[in-house]
Amino acid sequence: MKRIFTCNNHLELQAFKEALNRVGIQHFVKNEYIFGAVGELPFTEAWPELWVVNEDQLEQAQQTCRETEQAMRADKPEWLCRHCGETNDGSFEFCWQCEHIVQNG
Known part of the structure; x- marks a missing residue:
């Protein structure tokens, strides 16, 4: 598994998740529910991250x-x-x- 994208909010991340879904790339979100820990953790450690499951699809996922x-x-x-x-x-x-x-068109 490889991280392909991180951002500071779930709303922005949603567009990337949908794009990967459209092209059939299996992925998961790390830190999806940890945002409430900001303050206890550095805020950058709580940002949601998008990871590709199959490393063979890494290049296609990055391009997408x-x-x-x-x-x-x-x-x-x-x-x-x-x-x-x-x-x-x-x-x-x-x-x-x-x-x-x-x-x-």
Whole structure:
């Protein structure tokens, strides 16, 4: 097992977990429930970490995380859901109202 990503909050980590799920990379989160120990532990020791289970998938997992990070940092225009007509922030990959995936093009 190898660590592939760490961040200071679970919300940010969720996007990386979902990206790995989409490409079928088995992973787990270390320190998922330890944040309450901040103060007793150095805060960086309590940050959630994403680990890949199969080291043969390490390179693919790292690439997936890099692509996810780039996509998260890119400014994207709002988009209109083709299913329910709801306006969504450009950073959303699926509609917040009906959960349909964004359709590009």
